[in-house]
Amino acid sequence: MTIPESLTKRIDLLITDANGVPRGKTLEAEAIDEAYLPRMAEAVLFQCIHGNYAEETMDAFNPKDEDLVLSPDWSTYRPIPWKEEDIGQVICEALDKDGEPLPYDCRNVLKRVLARYEALGLTPIIAPEIEFYLLSAPRRGDLELEPGSGFDGSDEFGGEAFSFDALDRYGPFVSYVQEMSEASSLDLAAIVHEVGAGQIELNVRHGPALDVADQMVLLKRLVKSCGLEHGYLASFMAKPSTDLPGSGLHLHCSLQNAAGENLFTLEEDRAPAALRYFIGGLQTYLPEVFALLAPNINSYKRFAGDLSMPINLEWGYDNRTTGLRVPYGPAEEGRVETRVIGADANPYLMIAAILAAGLLGIESEVKPTAASEEDCWEKTTNLPDNLDQALTNLDGSEKMAEMMGREFLDVFASIKRNELQDYNNRISSWEVSYLGSML
Secondary structure, eight states: OOOOOOSSEEEEEEEEEEEOOOEEEEEGGGGGTTTTTEEGGGGGGGGGGTTTTOOOHHHHHHHTTTTTEEOOGGGGGGEEETTSSSSSEEEEEEOOOTTTBOOTTTTHHHHHHHHHHHHHTOEEEEEEEEEEEEEEOOOOOOOOOOOOOOOTTTTOSSSSOOHHHHHHHHHHHHHHHHHHHHHHHHEEEEEEEEETTTEEEEEEEEEEHHHHHHHHHHHHHHOOOOOOOOTEEEOOOOOOOOTTTOOOEEEEEEEEEETBTTOOOOOOOOHHHHHHHHHHHHHHHHHGGGGGTTTTTGGGGGSSSSSSSSOOOOOOETTTTTSSSEEOOOOGGOOEEEEETTTTHHHHHHHHHHHHHHHHHHHHOOOOOOOOOOOTTTOOSSSSSSSHHHHHHHHHHHHHHHOOOOOHHHHHHHHHHHHHHHHHHHHOOHHHIIIIOOO
16 A cells, blocks of 8 residues: 555654564654655564563574664554644554565564465454553552542442443543544444453454454554543553452454355354364464463463453353353354453464464364353363463474464564563562561
8 A cells, every 4th residue: 555645744653562562763754755664673673571672582683783674554544633743653564674574573473374364265353352451650669550540539449340330430531532543543342341440441343353453553552642641551461450350352253254254153053163173273272372362470460369360261152251252142243252361462463373373273173172061260271370381382382383483483482581580580569568577
């Protein structure tokens, strides 16, 4: 797609790092030249959440600290209506200097998986539901994150899932998000109040996987900016407080053939073969790439305690206690909902992981376990218990490396091990609270 005729005065050129954080640069629109695309430091793709770089990875893949090329995908171009100045944004593809897609650009990883579907004449259709908290802005030295008060100054105490009254406490923020989403051409389908105090869920309308992934990246940016506008820290952290429920992400997925027919269409309220094989792939391969669904040290704290959180890859019909759920509804809307993903996951990577695992299941006709009609909250799991174990699983995943690219998996694991080492070197509030005073 060529440059649109009508552009804002300035444009944010965006890519995401491994953690899903938008990075890039702002250019004057008149300075954009398709014959000489803008560049920036390739090292941004090796950046850790704490700001340092995974040196081992840099040495292997970018020893000269070279530039990458930012190639705008103009189909993603949108205005930034919450900023007063005339400015827009566009998501870019990261290329090397020869014009080839960089294998460790997260969006390119998803495109690589989608190319496998395209070669088979298939189109994954997805719809995400993502949770986040409105928190009081933290200050240096704070040991806890606290839910933000409502616009009237009143505090929440949780337990108000789906409450209109609770959502109305954040009415100005909610209305602003809806208004800005519409002005940004983001397909926000629903907003609900979740269980936690100050916890909100957003639903994005279903659509082709890459388009929806792009919208998720832009929506998270929009939500955080709208939070700042209203004095909140809008956080997609998986477990922001010991006493609050975690924030998850549920991904609904169906599969269209070249004629636009849903291959997951239910047959007498039961999953057809293609859907069963897709679920079998999720059960078999998601434990190997769970680090992409729960990518941070904090992610695994979301699974602790009795907080209505699926902890396994059992599946069932309309069974919310399972990690994989086939909702009831019109037969032509047959789909599977993956319920073990954290809100902190990089949208491109977690979608790529789900689709790669599902396709492996279809290609090899992997049979799932029997659909469960039981309460599965307490069932045992083969999911990793922590980030270190998840990264070990990732290292040994040969089939997923072939699907997503070994170079990318190595870069991602190196970044995450650097973050894990940094975390282990720091003194925690638990150590200060207990060891400092008791020993």
